[in-house]
Amino acid sequence: MKKLIGLSCILFCSLVVTAQRPVPVKPRILISTDIGGTDPDDNQSMIHFLMYSNLFNTEGLISSPSYGHGTKQNLLEMIALYEKDLPKLEKHASGFPSPEALRAICKQGKQGAAPFAGYTKATEGSRWIVTCARKKSDQPLWVLVWGGLNDLAQALHDAPDIRKKIKVYWIGGPNKKWSANSYAYIVANFSDLWFIEDNSSYYGFFSNKGMPDSVNTTDYYDRYMSGAGNMGKDFKNYYGGNVKMGDTPSLLYMMDGDPNDPMKESWGGSFEPFDHSPRQVFNRNTTLTDTVTVCSLLEFHFKGPKANIPPDSACFMLIVKAGIGEQKWAGYYRGDGDYVVRYAPKQAEKISYTVTAAVPGFKEQAGQFVVNNEWPGIRGKTDYPLGPHWYTDRNDPQLYDGNIQGGDYNKEMAEGSAAGLGKALGMVKE
Structure with a gap:
């Protein structure tokens, strides 16, 4: 994963940073998040999304906490901060969604893990996934899952026809623990999905290995973000301002080049096909x-x-x-x-x-x-066979960041990104 991934992007309006490649069309996205649960990195990633929301056609924001006590209210609180910062953002770019439009697409998903079957009953969130997926469009609906897969599994169970209308980028890893049953249901019954399973590459996003001095996750807030609007102030409430944003690679993947090519090098990771889920x-x-x-x-x-x-x-x-x-x-x-x-x-x-x-x-x-x-290791007799459009972290040993598979970095792009920090901050702090 290119280590520029967003350290220069946080809270800095919709600045096109060094080496960003054009996206063919403005993508349709729906975000399923466990914001308000046990890990506040979703709050950080939601701030990042809102600052770049003009780059997407956003159709849904779903609260889907497999663990913890997150609710739709956590989404609404972030949108309230965005509403305060929006006048400054609109001085520099157009196309930002109105706060009212964002509130209208916030939905409550399942709270808590799915049972062994992998699904239970429909939620407001799962029904909204179905509604959005069934919209007439020449584009797929990109479902970016930042937590458990419970609402996605429910939507697929209730409306299996949507399998050909969606593409999924899932931040897996520890989130697989919280939604093991819904994951099992999906791989067993929907192996023909188009699906990126990012189990470890996203770690490269908040690793400081090989980074220039000007881009460091532990002091980044004090050096660059302090004073950058209401959302910038709120960022300090999560990990003391230290950058994690473990779900942000799913957004950056949609911002850099053609998202239909998961094997390309991109800010959100580069992935390879795999044909069995162990x-x-x-x-x-x-x-x-x-x-x-x-x-x-x-x-x-x-x-x-x-x-x-x-x-x-x-x-x-x-x-x-x-x-x-x-x-x-x-x-x-x-x-x-x-x-x-x-x-x-x-x-x-x-x-x-x-x-x-x-x-x-x-x-x-x-x-x-x-x-x-x-990962994914040698094929075993009890593995789940997968279709031709499942992708995961690259297993080239040279791309490991320590013991993190796929967590590689691109120092040249990181340095180029750091060079644009001054201009970006000036735009936001005006």
């Missing part, structure tokens, strides 16, 4: 002799008592212990004594887990496994 199924407790693929879908089946519980009921807990601490994941009863949970590890490490259930006769269990760093 999935490993365990019908036993694992040990450290078991190695799994990073970002793969793990499906654990545990034997327990035959219970009078409706199928697909959350009734037990997988408690994962790793370097990040402890996290809990709901497991589901599938009938006939079969207890199942899905999990997706986001990084190479050793993981320990315990399984507990408030079900009479269910014995607590434990296990361990090792996560390697080779």
Whole structure:
């Protein structure tokens, strides 16, 4: 991923920075975000989007928090800040959407993870995806997913005809953990989608490796952003102003060149096709002799008592212990004594887990496994086969940023971007 990706772009009006290539047509986009959840980087990315919203035909902003307490209100609060800054933006560029138009397309999606089936019932957000996808247009609807896939999975379940009308760019990685069930539903049933699965390349966006001194994520706010409008002031509330914006690469991908070519080099990453989504199924407790693929879908089946519980009921807990601490994941009863949970590890490490259930006769269990760093790895018998239009992080070893696959950078473009900072800031701070 080119390391210029937006460090010069944040909050600086719609300035065309060094080496930006024209986009063939103004793209139709819909953003599904877990803003207001556990990670405030969505607030940072939403600020970035609003400052560049004149570059898109935006058809939907959906609150879809797989985890945490995000709501549509979080979107409306960001639009209120945008409304205050809009007069300054309009001095330098045209085509910005009105605050009223943006508010009208804010929709509430599912709150919380999908059950084992991967879908439940329609939400305002999932219905809006269907409505937008079915609009008569010569262009696809680009669905940019910044969190879980729950509302997209619901929309596809309810209206499978939209599969040919949408293209998806998903910031995966840790978001796959929060929506493992909806991801499984999509890859199992809609392998013919056009889909970018960015599991790690986006890390290159907030890495300082190889960056010039003038572009640094940790002091960028104080050096360049302070005083840049109401949204600039608000940016300080997230990570103390340190730049993360892990979802922004999906926007930058739409701003630099032809988005229909995912293998091109671009600000939002360069991707390659892959024909299998790794999935490993365990019908036993694992040990450290078991190695799994990073970002793969793990499906654990545990034997327990035959219970009078409706199928697909959350009734037990997988408690994962790793370097990040402890996290809990709901497991589901599938009938006939079969207890199942899905999990997706986001990084190479050793993981320990315990399984507990408030079900009479269910014995607590434990296990361990090792996560390697080779996505998508060698094809396995239980993998999900994919169609010809699925793309993911490039696996060339030379493009790793440390242990981050695809997190490469382009120093020349970063330096060229930094050179334009003075002019851009002058435009915004007027």
